[in-house]
Amino acid sequence: MADVIDNGRVSGQQLLVVGLCMFFNMLDGFDITAMAVVAGAVSGELGLTADRLGWIFSFALLGMMAGAMFLAPMSDVIGRRKIIIAGVTLVGVSILFTANASTLGEFIALRFVSGVGAGAMLACQATLAAEYSPEKYRALSVAAVTSGYPLGAMFTSVAAGIIMPEYGWRGMFWFGGGLTLTMGIVAWLLIPESLKYLFERRPGNALERVNKILRKLKKEILTELPAVTVLQAGKRSGLTAAMLKLLAKEHIRMTLTLWTTFFLCFATLYFLLSWIPKLMEDAGYGFDVGRQAFFLFNLGGVIGIYLLGLLSTRWKLTNLIFALLFLSAIGMVVFAMAPKHASLLLIIIFTIGVLQQGGFTGLYSAAAKAYPTEIRSTGIGWAVGLGRSGAVAGPAAAGYLIAAGLDMSVNFYIFAVPMAIGGLIAYRLHIH
Numbered sequence: 401m402a403d404v405i406d407n408g409r410v411s412g413q414q415l416l417v418v419g420l421c422m423f424f425n426m427l428d429g430f431d432i433t434a435m436a437v438v439a440g441a442v443s444g445e446l447g448l449t450a451d452r453l454g455w456i457f458s459f460a461l462l463g464m465m466a467g468a469m470f471l472a473p474m475s476d477v478i479g480r481r482k483i484i485i486a487g488v489t490l491v492g493v494s495i496l497f498t499a500n501a502s503t504l505g506e507f508i509a510l511r512f513v514s515g516v517g518a519g520a521m522l523a524c525q526a527t528l529a530a531e532y533s534p535e536k537y538r539a540l541s542v543a544a545v546t547s548g549y550p551l552g553a554m555f556t557s558v559a560a561g562i563i564m565p566e567y568g569w570r571g572m573f574w575f576g577g578g579l580t581l582t583m584g585i586v587a588w589l590l591i592p593e594s595l596k597y598l599f600e601r602r603p604g605n606a607l608e609r610v611n612k613i614l615r616k617l618k619k620e621i622l623t624e625l626p627a628v629t630v631l632q633a634g635k636r637s638g639l640t641a642a643m644l645k646l647l648a649k650e651h652i653r654m655t656l657t658l659w660t661t662f663f664l665c666f667a668t669l670y671f672l673l674s675w676i677p678k679l680m681e682d683a684g685y686g687f688d689v690g691r692q693a694f695f696l697f698n699l700g701g702v703i704g705i706y707l708l709g710l711l712s713t714r715w716k717l718t719n720l721i722f723a724l725l726f727l728s729a730i731g732m733v734v735f736a737m738a739p740k741h742a743s744l745l746l747i748i749i750f751t752i753g754v755l756q757q758g759g760f761t762g763l764y765s766a767a768a769k770a771y772p773t774e775i776r777s778t779g780i781g782w783a784v785g786l787g788r789s790g791a792v793a794g795p796a797a798a799g800y801l802i803a804a805g806l807d808m809s810v811n812f813y814i815f816a817v818p819m820a821i822g823g824l825i826a827y828r829l830h831i832h
Contacts, residue, residue: 429698435456441564446502451796457670466512468788469782484591491514494514497577498573499573531596550698598610646771655783657828662763668822670791683807697752700752700755704756704758731756732816735809736810764784
């Protein structure tokens with residue numbers, strides 16, 4: 401399968417797969433972060449305190465964690481294409497229902513469902529894009545797909561400025577849900593199945609389906625599928641064996657270090673992704689400034705992702721991660737101490753976005769390099785999955801802190817700490 405993708409010119413079909421995966425990731429970024437932009441309007445209409453808003457943020461992220469850990473692995477059994485289409489549909493339907501939510505319970509349940517669909521899609525999209533990319537462009541393809549999430553979050557800010565003045569916060573969810581469902585139809589029409597899945601799992605009409613894809617890729621068709629070299633019997637016990645190997649003597653230090661680093665960094669990153677607009681509004685800057693801060697933080701994130709990719713070709717990966725994450729923590733302290741001028745704060749929040757999301761993206765590459773091939777997928781999956789519990793804890797904890805009367809500056813001081821510690825721990829991984 402690798403020879404089919406790696407040899408020859410890159411086809412339009414391969415570019416289409418990567419482009420669609422990136423756009424679906426943008427939809428995830430829009431749908432999941434929309435709550436951050438509309439939080440002030442929702443809390444005002446429904447009378448929600450900050451601690452309850454924190455639970456709405458966290459249940460969406462809990463759903464993403466569940467989707468990535470438990471639904472995405474089903475793509476190895478039934479195929480990437482089916483999980484992506486199911487995930488898009490699940491997110492679209494739940495977002496449309498969110499537009500009519502009127503109680504805290506409804507919000508929590510629907511945001512959780514949206515998160516499940518988004519979490520499954522995120523994992524499958526990056527995998528599918530990597531599988532359809534030649535080796536020399538694979539890292540760039542994964543970076544492009546990854547950058548779709550902050551790009552979608554940026555679009556959230558732009559769309560809010562257009563939609564909310566006339567249609568309110570419900571209009572944001574009508575728009576997001578309708579667009580996502582429309583893209584579900586596009587996914588059904590255009591997203592191909594994973595060749596790796598077809599070669600290894602051999603579902604019905606596998607050869608016919610492979611050749612249909614090969615024609616679109618402008619590759620030679622096959623008269624028969626190549627022999628499967630991996631024993632199917634071994635696959636059934638492979639997951640359990642791989643999980644146990646993560647905690648074996650030779651890997652346990654690396655595993656626990658990665659899990660801790662992901663947890664700490666997820667907590668701070670999603671505190672900012674969830675609360676930046678509302679905190680800026682509460683500090684007296686108004687809806688437009690909060691929306692601009694959210695836009696600039698995510699614009700910085702897009703730049704940071706590509707910056708990390710460029711710098712990692714020259715310098716040791718974990719040294720870069722440490723530098724970017726630790727500097728982002730210092731940036732958060734500077735933000736908290738800075739004079740309360742909106743233009744200055746916006747510049748600082750943009751810089752934090754570049755540093756923090758660039759360094760955080762490097763953790764994915766570090767996890768990929770930390771383990772041998774036979775346990776690499778399991779190692780990455782569990783580092784990200786368990787680390788995402790920090791994404792659940794961070795916004796919820798911030799909600800209680802804000803409800804207790806702690807202002808924006810104090811919250812930035814507090815959440816700078818886990819980011820700084822995460823950077824220091826990442827430095828100890830010593831991965832090139």
